Amino acid sequence: MIANPAIAAVLVDWGTSRLRLWAVDHDGTVLGEARSGEGMGATEPRAFEGILEHHLVELGAGPQVPVMMCGMVGSRQGWQEAPYVEVPARLDTIIERAQPVSGTPRHVRILPGIADRSLETPDVMRSEETQLLGLGRIAGDRADGLVCMPGTHAKWVWMDDGATQVSGFATALTGDLFAALSGASVLRHSLSGGDGLDGAAFDAAVRAAIAEPAQMLMRLFAIRSRALLHGADAAQASATLSGTIIGQDIAGALARFGKPERLTLVGGGTLGALYARALDLVGIATDVFDGEVLARAGLSTAAGRIWPDMFGATPHAAASG
Amino acid sequence: MIANPAIAAVLVDWGTSRLRLWAVDHDGTVLGEARSGEGMGATEPRAFEGILEHHLVELGAGPQVPVMMCGMVGSRQGWQEAPYVEVPARLDTIIERAQPVSGTPRHVRILPGIADRSLETPDVMRSEETQLLGLGRIAGDRADGLVCMPGTHAKWVWMDDGATQVSGFATALTGDLFAALSGASVLRHSLSGGDGLDGAAFDAAVRAAIAEPAQMLMRLFAIRSRALLHGADAAQASATLSGTIIGQDIAGALARFGKPERLTLVGGGTLGALYARALDLVGIATDVFDGEVLARAGLSTAAGRIWPDMFGATPHAAASG
Structure with a gap:
């Protein structure tokens, strides 16, 4: 070529x-x-x-x-x-x-x-920092405060100083936990074949998780019992599992970083929509950004700074200066 | 024969x-x-x-x-x-x-x-009720109150009326969750090869889970980060995972049933010992019974009641009357 x-x-x-x-x-x-x-x-x-x-x-x-x-x-x-x-x-x-x-x-x-x-809260990120760099460039100080980045391992990030600094963050085992329970626990019998979102089941699970996060393990087993005793279908069970894990994730973030009125949500897809819905249930508004757009903006900002001659200095220098 | x-x-x-x-x-x-x-x-x-x-x-x-x-x-x-x-x-x-x-x-x-x-707390048990029947026969009203039955799916049972009645119970996805995370999540890389109990790591994880149950998903991911950043070995990681899940289980039971001064613990093996250790950390004393002994006592009590002529009426009728 x-x-x-x-x-x-x-x-x-x-x-x-x-x-x-x-x-x-x-x-x-x-x-x-x-x-x-x-x-x-x-x-x-x-x-x-x-x-x-x-x-x-x-x-x-x-x-x-x-x-x-x-x-x-x-x-x-x-x-x-x-x-x-x-x-x-x-x-x-x-x-x-x-x-x-x-x-x-x-x-x-x-x-x-x-x-x-x-020692208390060891944690690591790789690639999210680049999305955050892009977020700072695009949103500026609108992105100060709490940022939620859902995924296999959800990141909760605290940004400040006009979204130029990450002062703290925490990663939660969310999507990975969903996959492990769906594939390798007794819940797999109740979940198989689930399709589409049962919104009522999702909302109820989110509310329960946030109201009483201590009882997570009991609510997980109740997904199985509900299928056995009340004939809950796979869609209901999947929505309950999803709501339980996302609700627990949000409860953990609020316990760790405090409850904001609004936050920045990185993720425009199905998972991002579930987080936006769950956050809305607890009265938190969201500004949504697409993760891939942010990654490109972050990489592009870095390239413009490192190679100003090769990579058109003007627009990037202006945006980042 | x-x-x-x-x-x-x-x-x-x-x-x-x-x-x-x-x-x-x-x-x-x-x-x-x-x-x-x-x-x-x-x-x-x-x-x-x-x-x-x-x-x-x-x-x-x-x-x-x-x-x-x-x-x-x-x-x-x-x-x-x-x-x-x-x-x-x-x-x-x-x-x-x-x-x-x-x-x-x-x-x-x-x-x-x-x-x-x-509808709120659907749940089922099969076989534990027989252990509880044996417990009532052996321990009588000493077994009134909270009973903890660790396992793949841990049962927490409230007994009353001289341990002749189960008034409520809740099942937690404990051992099953441990196995799913050990085998099918990112944590499997940190856990393989773990051997023996790291008591300090177990105790710290139990305390953290009970103090802040909302942050469970973050503490699960921190097991991985601790291995990456601080070189935590497999024994430490396994003990932390075990303490996190057992601590969360106990936190859930206390939220659901209240905190007793002592409870009955069914399980004499390694898992039972971990629960006894974790319960002791939060100031709960335990009376320990072996599950297999209780199952035999329960089955034997039922057999004596159903077939009094065929199955030596006297001792069982006396014990159960």
């Missing part, structure tokens, strides 16, 4: 199970993208460069085009470690510590994650 | 995954026992009689010997359904409703389970 001279940079989110690339021009406009299942978790250390170059050639990015990456590719088990920045973490510091990847002729950098190394 | 004329009855606990039989004499003394993996869950409806008769012949129980059973063998998917008795459930009623099994020349009965059919 012939190199496209309009490509100014390639932005890459390389997670444990997924690889996503966007070729962008000097204004950050997306000229091409690629998605693949070549996640970092299944990639041998020496294979990273070849996989990346393959996709860059397909996208038409010449050898001079720089690549800004985030995600687990920067973990110790990834391509090259980008050591965590510690909380309180200024997002400028994330950019300053963008790790140059050695051993390749191309300009490639990996943004570091953020860690809380305290 | 030649029939042993001293055998007065055979007592059977037939659960989802295990079958246990005890041949007893007129005094309830165990003359022989058998254990097998022929659980109800893997048994076709028509196979129950053959499996039972095979073990009875091996034990030397003649065709006139009656058999008292409990457990999932009495569920709808079992040999013959013994419909649940509803709470508040008198344990005498459990015996009165011992379901005769039809289609076999032998006297065989299955003790029913107990159900809470309320």
Whole structure:
């Protein structure tokens, strides 16, 4: 494929199970993208460069085009470690510590994650910090306060100083717990075949979890009993499991960070809609942003700062300055 | 095998995954026992009689010997359904409703389970009611109040009236949750190879769960972060997971039933010891009973009441009258 001279940079989110690339021009406009299942978790250390170059050639990015990456590719088990920045973490510091990847002729950098190394609440993130960088650029001080980032491992982040700093965060085992219980516990008998949301069951489960978070394990077993005794169907059981876990997650965040009137919700899909619904039930309004848009904005901001000459300085410098 | 004329009855606990039989004499003394993996869950409806008769012949129980059973063998998917008795459930009623099994020349009965059919807290038990019957016979009114029965699905039971009645109970998804998270979540990477109890980690996790049950999902993910950031070993991670789940279970029971000064703990093994340790941390003393001893006592009490002539009336009538 012939190199496209309009490509100014390639932005890459390389997670444990997924690889996503966007070729962008000097204004950050997306000229091409690629998605693949070549996640970092299944990639041998020496294979990273070849996989990346393959996709860059397909996208038409010449050898001079720089690549800004985030995600687990920067973990110790990834391509090259980008050591965590510690909380309180200024997002400028994330950019300053963008790790140059050695051993390749191309300009490639990996943004570091953020860690809380305290003994009481140890925690780590990789890739969410890049979304937060994008959030700060797009939303500015509207994003100060609590940010909810649902997912396999939901992140709750406290941002301040005009959304330029992560002062604390906590990760909850949410989607992972849902999957483990759905696949490997007695609840799997009650859930199989569930389809569509039973809104009433979801709402009741959220309310119960927030009202009495101590009784989570009892409410989980009650999903099975309700199916046995009252013939609850799979959709009802799935909605109850979902509401129980999301409600517990919200209860934990409110206990940890206090209850805000509104918060920033990162996630535009089905899961994001469930969180928005659950948060509304407890009187918390949400400003919703799409995670992929934020990731691109964060990677693009970092690229513009690191390579101002190669990657059209003006709009990014203005937006980030 | 030649029939042993001293055998007065055979007592059977037939659960989802295990079958246990005890041949007893007129005094309830165990003359022989058998254990097998022929659980109800893997048994076709028509196979129950053959499996039972095979073990009875091996034990030397003649065709006139009656058999008292409990457990999932009495569920709808079992040999013959013994419909649940509803709470508040008198344990005498459990015996009165011992379901005769039809289609076999032998006297065989299955003790029913107990159900809470309320919409708010639906719940079921099968086999624990038989242990509770034995508990009432052995401990009498010492067992009034809260009873803790740890296991794959832990039961918390409120007994009253001299431990002759179950007025309420709740089941928690405990051991099942531990197994699901150990096998099918990100925590499996941190837990593998753990051996022995890290008492300090267990105690800290129990205290944290009881102090702030809302934050359970965050503390679960912190097990992973602690391994990554602080090099916590597998034994520490396993103890933290165990303490988190047991602590949450206890927090739920105290929220549901109130906090007693002491309670009855059914379970003499490793799991029972962990519960006793965790309960002690929150100032609750425990009277410990072995679950298998209680199951035999309950089955034996029921057999003595149902078949007074065949199964030495005197000691059992005295104990239960």
